[in-house]
Amino acid sequence: MIWRNPYVRAPVFLLLIYxxxxxLGLVSQVVLLALVAYIVAYLAHPMINWLVNHRLTRFWGVLVVLVIILGILALASTLLVTVITQFADLMKHLPEFSAHLTSWFDTLTLHYPILKGIDHQLRTLTSNSAQTVQKMLLPSLQKHLDSLLGGIFGLVSVxxxxxxxxxxxIYxxxxxxxxxxxxxxxxPRPWQPLVLDFSNNVSTAVGGYLKGQLLIATFxxxxxxxxLxxxxxxxxxxxxxxxxxxxIVPYLGVVISIIPALLLAATTPTVVFxxxxxxxxxxxxxxxxxxxxSPIVLGRTTDLHPVTVVLAILSGLALFGIAGALVAVPLTALGKLLLHEYYYPNKMYQDGP
Structure with a gap:
C-alpha cells in the first residue's frame, strides 16, 4: 500500500502538524481558557472527592467548592477597592505624611545629636518630594482618564x-x-497504560507539591x-x-501583599513606626x-531532600523567573519518580551499557 511508504507518511504527518x-494559533485564547478551567477542576477534584466520600452528591460538592472560590474572589476584590481608596487618600495627605516623618526625625535628633547635620536636608527633601509627587501624579491621573476608561472596557473583557x-x-x-x-x-490503545501510569506519576508529584505549598501559603x-x-x-x-x-507561587505572596500593607500603614497615626x-x-x-x-514541608510532601527543594526553587527562579520557581519543585519530584519507576529498573541501568 502507498500509505506504508515512509516518503508518503512523513509529508502527510508534517502537513497535519502544521x-x-x-x-491552535487561531484559537489559542480558547485553548488557554479551557486549560485554566481544567487546572481549576484538577485542583478541586480531591476536595470534591472528599466531600462525596462524606455523603454529599457530586453536584453539592461542586457547589461547595464554587462558593469557596467566589468567596475568595469577593474578599480579594474588597481588598483591591480598599487599597485603591487608601492610596488616593494617601496622595491627598502626602504633605501631612512628610510632616510626620520630619517630626519623628526631630525627636530622634534630640537623643542622637550627631543626626542634626542632616535634619535640614531631610526636611527639604521630604517637603519637595511630597509636593513633586502631588504635582506629577495627580495631573497625570487626570491626563490619562481616557486610558483609564479603555482599561475599564478591558477589565469588562477580562x-x-x-x-x-x-x-x-464547573462542567x-x-x-x-x-x-x-x-x-x-x-x-492509541497500546500506549494508554503507559500514558495512564505517567499521568499518575504527574499527579503524585504535583499533588504532593500542592499539598505542601497550600500548607505554607496558609501559614x-x-x-x-x-x-498586622x-x-x-x-x-x-x-x-x-x-x-x-x-x-501558592513561592515567595510571591509576600512580595505582592507588602505593597498594600505599606500603603495602608501610611494612613495610620504613627506612620513611621x-x-x-x-x-x-x-x-x-x-x-x-x-x-x-519550604525545605521541610515540601521535602516531606514531595519526598525530596530539603537541600534539593531549595536548589530547585533557586534554579527555577534564576532560569525562568516566578514561573520557573512555581514549576521547579513538582518537576524535580516528577523527575525523581520517573528515575525510580523507569530508569533504575531498566536493564541498561542494572547491567550497564
Whole structure:
C-alpha cells in the first residue's frame, strides 16, 4: 500500500502538524481558557472527592467548592477597592505624611545629636518630594482618564473571560472522570497504560507539591494577617488573605501583599513606626518560609531532600523567573519518580551499557 511508504507518511504527518499548529494559533485564547478551567477542576477534584466520600452528591460538592472560590474572589476584590481608596487618600495627605516623618526625625535628633547635620536636608527633601509627587501624579491621573476608561472596557473583557472559564470549570468538575477518560482515549490503545501510569506519576508529584505549598501559603497568610492586626493595620485580614493566595507561587505572596500593607500603614497615626514594623513582619514571614517551611514541608510532601527543594526553587527562579520557581519543585519530584519507576529498573541501568 502507498500509505506504508515512509516518503508518503512523513509529508502527510508534517502537513497535519502544521495545520494543527495554525489552528491552535487561531484559537489559542480558547485553548488557554479551557486549560485554566481544567487546572481549576484538577485542583478541586480531591476536595470534591472528599466531600462525596462524606455523603454529599457530586453536584453539592461542586457547589461547595464554587462558593469557596467566589468567596475568595469577593474578599480579594474588597481588598483591591480598599487599597485603591487608601492610596488616593494617601496622595491627598502626602504633605501631612512628610510632616510626620520630619517630626519623628526631630525627636530622634534630640537623643542622637550627631543626626542634626542632616535634619535640614531631610526636611527639604521630604517637603519637595511630597509636593513633586502631588504635582506629577495627580495631573497625570487626570491626563490619562481616557486610558483609564479603555482599561475599564478591558477589565469588562477580562471579567467576561473569567466568567466563561468558571462555567467551563464547573462542567469539568461535574464530569471530571469522563473528561479524563476521553483525554486518555486520544492516545492509541497500546500506549494508554503507559500514558495512564505517567499521568499518575504527574499527579503524585504535583499533588504532593500542592499539598505542601497550600500548607505554607496558609501559614504565611495567617502569620501576616494576625501580626498586622496586632499592629492595627487597616484591612489586615484581607492582606493576610492576599499573601496566602499568591503564596501558592513561592515567595510571591509576600512580595505582592507588602505593597498594600505599606500603603495602608501610611494612613495610620504613627506612620513611621507602623511602616517599619510592617517591613519587619514581611521580612520575618519571608525568612521563615524560605529557610524553614519550604525545605521541610515540601521535602516531606514531595519526598525530596530539603537541600534539593531549595536548589530547585533557586534554579527555577534564576532560569525562568516566578514561573520557573512555581514549576521547579513538582518537576524535580516528577523527575525523581520517573528515575525510580523507569530508569533504575531498566536493564541498561542494572547491567550497564
Amino acid at each position: 495545520l494543527a499548529y495554525r489552528y 471579567v467576561a473571560e473569567g466568567f466563561a472559564t468558571l462555567i467551563l470549570a 469539568m468538575m461535574l464530569d471530571y472522570d469522563k473528561i479524563s477518560l476521553t483525554l486518555l482515549r486520544v492516545f 504565611v497568610g495567617i502569620f501576616i494577617g494576625l501580626l 492586626s496586632v499592629l492595627g493595620i487597616p484591612s489586615a485580614p484581607a492582606i493576610g488573605l492576599l499573601a496566602g493566595l499568591f503564596n 507602623k511602616m517599619i514594623m510592617v517591613l519587619v513582619v514581611f521580612v520575618a514571614a519571608n525568612q521563615i518560609e524560605g529557610h524553614l517551611l
